[in-house]
Amino acid sequence: MLDFAILGLLMERPRHGYEIKRSLAQLGFWTVSFGSLYPALRRLDKRSAIEAAEGTGRRKAYAVTGGGRELFASLLAADPDASETDRAFQIRLAFLSQLPQNERSRVLEHRRTKVAAQLKSAREIVIEARSSTQQPDRYRLALMEHAMRSIESDIAWLDGLIASERRVSQTA
Amino acid sequence: MLDFAILGLLMERPRHGYEIKRSLAQLGFWTVSFGSLYPALRRLDKRSAIEAAEGTGRRKAYAVTGGGRELFASLLAADPDASETDRAFQIRLAFLSQLPQNERSRVLEHRRTKVAAQLKSAREIVIEARSSTQQPDRYRLALMEHAMRSIESDIAWLDGLIASERRVSQTA
DNA sequence: ACCAATGTATATCGAAACGATATAGAACGC
DNA sequence: GCGTTCTATATCGTTTCGATATACATTGGT
Numbered sequence: 170m171l172d173f174a175i176l177g178l179l180m181e182r183p184r185h186g187y188e189i190k191r192s193l194a195q196l197g198f199w200t201v202s203f204g205s206l207y208p209a210l211r212r213l214d215k216r217s218a219i220e221a222a223e224g225t226g227r228r229k230a231y232a233v234t235g236g237g238r239e240l241f242a243s244l245l246a247a248d249p250d251a252s253e254t255d256r257a258f259q260i261r262l263a264f265l266s267q268l269p270q271n272e273r274s275r276v277l278e279h280r281r282t283k284v285a286a287q288l289k290s291a292r293e294i295v296i297e298a299r300s301s302t303q304q305p306d307r308y309r310l311a312l313m314e315h316a317m318r319s320i321e322s323d324i325a326w327l328d329g330l331i332a333s334e335r336r337v338s339q340t341a
Numbered sequence: 342m343l344d345f346a347i348l349g350l351l352m353e354r355p356r357h358g359y360e361i362k363r364s365l366a367q368l369g370f371w372t373v374s375f376g377s378l379y380p381a382l383r384r385l386d387k388r389s390a391i392e393a394a395e396g397t398g399r400r401k402a403y404a405v406t407g408g409g410r411e412l413f414a415s416l417l418a419a420d421p422d423a424s425e426t427d428r429a430f431q432i433r434l435a436f437l438s439q440l441p442q443n444e445r446s447r448v449l450e451h452r453r454t455k456v457a458a459q460l461k462s463a464r465e466i467v468i469e470a471r472s473s474t475q476q477p478d479r480y481r482l483a484l485m486e487h488a489m490r491s492i493e494s495d496i497a498w499l500d501g502l503i504a505s506e507r508r509v510s511q512t513a
Numbered sequence: 514a515c516c517a518a519t520g521t522a523t524a525t526c527g528a529a530a531c532g533a534t535a536t537a538g539a540a541c542g543c
Numbered sequence: 544g545c546g547t548t549c550t551a552t553a554t555c556g557t558t559t560c561g562a563t564a565t566a567c568a569t570t571g572g573t
Contacts (some may be wrong), residue, residue, distance in 0.1 A: 233367030
């Protein structure tokens, strides 16, 4: 999970820990804690997927190794099965350019199906709550409605991505 | 965190594990795993914040104890400091009715301040990315823009809550 | 009436991630 | 020159996760 993201970032260029943390946050999906980051780096180092390059001073820059590249490629191309996390999808998306066009659509469509299911159940929950005899706490209703709307906006966003994907593949 | 949510749910009525899981998901904020849930129940039991009521068959219903009520109240009223998690806020909100009106506004305003800061940095990131010479990967840009829009919609939602809070306190 | 599939329910394991905190050099302000 | 903030790595204990095992209950088809 975190390993996947780290490898992806290191594929572009060597980075040291703190920089990985910053990049992760800038990609808009994660403010990872030090308690996750440094153990992850050691994990990857142990598997020799990464190696410490130029230990200039106290900053340890890490670079991805050959094995690391292979590992990353297999993670990226892996079947985005039903149990894919939100975060896993985001990471996959951030590196989606590295996948051939037809596979990209598959990843997006697959995600759409999953989120559509989430929307269905979120809607049912809201409808149920609104029509309940003893109508629920207003804060909770707000919570449920907001959750529903967030999913709706996720779907709209995904549809935009899918549409632009189709446009690109037609031009090409 | 999870303990907080469990206590809140058990304050209303005794529930067994599976039901807590379902309620948590319905409140729109969490599909907690069994690997979190059952350890959490045992944790709370050990602290005697909850106790097993009527062990009818294989379902163990848990009820909150006096100590548990105290614990919950202190968690709910605790200072929503800067490090408050998204989830912690959501849980707090789900049980906000149990807090006096003036404290409710404080919780909401505090949250707004925090999310506003998030929005600021998200906007900076998007602006920076868009104006960058080597403009970033389109998928990443989409990711960043979506993150930004999500935060914008969170703020709008919070403002709605704050406004309705004011309306209520004026009528009262 | 039988049995397969699905739903309800509790439990546990190892791994991953979290939040807090410690430490310390570097850069900056005044 | 001295305090504050920023950069950077590290570790500790706890929480949460995801996968998996198990078993009874309910429902639907034939």
